[in-house]
Each structure stands twice: as structure tokens, then as C-alpha cells.
Amino acid sequence: MEILWARGESSVREVIQKLERPLAYTTVMTTLDRLFKKGLLTRHKSDRAFVYSPRFSRSEYDRARANSLVAGFLYGPGSGRELLLSSFLDAVGQHDREFLADLEKKIRGERKKLLRRSPR
Numbered sequence: 001m002e003i004l005w006a007r008g009e010s011s012v013r014e015v016i017q018k019l020e021r022p023l024a025y026t027t028v029m030t031t032l033d034r035l036f037k038k039g040l041l042t043r044h045k046s047d048r049a050f051v052y053s054p055r056f057s058r059s060e061y062d063r064a065r066a067n068s069l070v071a072g073f074l075y076g077p078g079s080g081r082e083l084l085l086s087s088f089l090d091a092v093g094q095h096d097r098e099f100l101a102d103l104e105k106k107i108r109g110e111r112k113k114l115l116r117r118s119p120r
Contacts, residue, residue: 001058013049
């Protein structure tokens with residue numbers, strides 16, 4: 001995916017040329033085909049080969065993955081929610097106090113929105 005995000009579109013041979021370690025043509029072809037079947041890539045025929053392109057930008061993909069992870073915890077058992085939030089806050093608090101302050105502001109803003117929407 002990193003190669004396709006950087007290049008925009010590539011054939012199997014072009015991907016192989018950009019890899020840090022050599023892999024067999026069939027290995028790369030199978031991997032790209034599986035990513036296409038999972039809906040992560042698009043492809044079109046060019047001569048006798050497929051040319052693959054990412055269906056989503058890196059940021060769109062990262063956002064979808066993050067949303068899926070968070071949704072899994074939020075809609076799972078109650079203890080999963082607590083674990084997710086406490087682990088997240090612990091990690092952020094240890095590494096980035098400024099980001100933690102930004103989160104606090106966002107939480108206050110979301111709380112205000114909820115209060116405005118709720119019937120009184």
C-alpha cells in the first residue's frame with residue numbers, strides 16, 4: 001500500500017522494483033489481487049497486465065481503521081470501553097501533554113453540543 005500511495009498507480013513489476021527486499025512476482029501479484037478483492041485497490045488492464053491504484057488515500061484508510069477499532073470497543077462489553085479510554089489516555093498523557101490538553105478541549109466542546117441538542 002505504501003508504494004501505491006507514493007506512486008498513485010503501479011503494475012506488479014513496478015511494485016516489485018520499489019520493494020526493499022526481493023519477492024516473487026506471483027507473491028506480489030497475489031497480494032495486490034487480494035487487496036483489490038478486499039476493496040482497498042482499484043485496477044484496470046494496460047496491455048496484458050493490471051495496473052493497481054489505491055481506492056482510498058492514506059488518511060482515509062487510517063481514519064476508517066481507527067473508526068473500526070474504536071467502534072469495536074465502544075459497542076462491545078462495557079469493560080472494553082473503559083479499557084480503551086483508560087489505555088488511550090495513559091498513552092497520550094505519557095507522550096504528549098499538549099495533545100492531552102487538546103483532547104480535553106474537544107471533549108468540552110462535544111459535551112456542550114450534546115447539552116444544546118438535549119431536550120430541557
